[in-house]
Amino acid sequence: MDPVLDVDGLSVSFPGPRGTRLPAVEDLGFAVRPGETLAIVGESGCGKSATALALLGLLPPHATATARRLSIAGTELSSADPRTSPEIWRRQRGGRIAMIFQEPLTALNPVLTIGEQVAEAVRAHEPVSWRTARGRALDLLRRVRLPSPERCLEAYPHQLSGGMRQRVVIAMALACRPAVLVADEPTTALDVTVQARVLDLIGEIQRETRAALILITHDLGIVADRADRVLVMYAGRAVETRHARDLFAAPAHPYTRALLAARPRPGWTGPRPRLAEIPGRVPGLAERGAAGCRFAPRCASVLPECHTLRPGPRSVAGGEAACHRVAETTETEEPARAACA
Structure with missing residues (x-):
């Protein structure tokens, strides 16, 4: 089966002193097939979120991303700069690749109702009326099993709990049936019970739609339970990629x-030993030699x-x-x- 996301030679850099470029991601390559889950793991500062943002063309203007190959659902984007070709990337975001952001409260617009935001995600890619888009938004909220979806449609983000907001973000990501889902720490700040429900929901939707899933997380228990393959990153580089x-x-x-x-x-009996530590820290962008x-x-x-x-x-x-x-x-x-x- 051909990959729905194929990446080779992806690099991301940020401006440094005296006109230099500081590497955040270097020469990264991976491919994800329909229905497959690739987990990207590593400590904070290893380049996981920068990789996710580069895949959607959402890096800040001062960042530079290059790739030998970046193919999403058959569309080659390696030569399309989000700053000079914004329309090309807008068609991809939400349509072929969508992101479930780490913090739903900041991902949602505080002055728009939930219904307006989900309907806007539909209308951004499909020529439908607001009435039709609003009906789709209600169906999506039901699909992610929000309690009282009709009431949630009229609510503002601050009126919902963290778990409910995360379900709204998932509904927005699914609005146009993307081929690739990128979930950046989708269960951060949620309690354990809500975490399990959100992950079960993502897995259920993935099985229904056969979407490829890139799961960015620090939780190795989630990785062991849900991932097909794992990409381990350290200081911007891939150090291990395996089943x-x-x-x-x-x-x-x-x-x-x-x-x-x-x-x-888990399951340890008797006195708990001190957790093992990795000495030192991840080098900053300016400390990474070639x-x-x-x-x-x-x-x-x-x-x-x-x-x-x-x-x-x-x-x-x-x-x-x-x-x-x-x-x-x-x-x-x-x-x-x-x-x-």
Whole structure:
């Protein structure tokens, strides 16, 4: 099955001192097929949200995004600059690719009713009347199982709970049946019960529409439960891309192993040990040199060449990892599995 989203060589940069460009995302590539879920994980500052915004042409004007290939539902967009070709991107957003934003209260317009905002999403892509769009908006609110959808249609965002607002954002994203959904931390600030309901709703809609889903999250439990493949990012680069079951069974990159070791362990009995920590921090944009592995200063398995030679992607079970030690780590799966179980 051909991918509905195909990305190769995606890079995002921001202006730096004295006319330089600072890399936020470098040479990123992935493909997602209809009905597939790709999870993008990594610490804050690794480039996850910048990647999502670049896919929708929503980066701020001072940012620059380039790609060798950026194909969404068969439309090639690598040569279309959102600043000089805004109409091309407007046709894509909501129509072929849509985003479920991290914070629904800031994603919604506080001075428009819910009905006006959902209907506007319909009219942005389809030549229908306000009456027809409003009817579609009501159907969408019912589809995302909002209680009292007729009342919600007339409500303002501040009058709804966090979980209800998130369902409205999902309804807007689904308004024109996009082929690709990008969910950027869709359950942030929601309690555990509401989180599960929102994720179940997204999964149910994905199964119905066969949309490709890019799920950006810090929650590795969600990734293990819902993702087909996982892309691990560190400091703007992909360090590991694999099938979820292979990655959780035997993570190949030291950064992936460190992330898994730092997660809480469900079902633990007896005194709880202190959670493992990754020393140091993600380097800022101005601290990212071109040479070497960017995780080297924090890595417990660092080699001398890690500081000078950038590791290229190497094949591992279910995907690839960019690490000089990949040959060693794939031969010692049991210790890795035991450390991260």
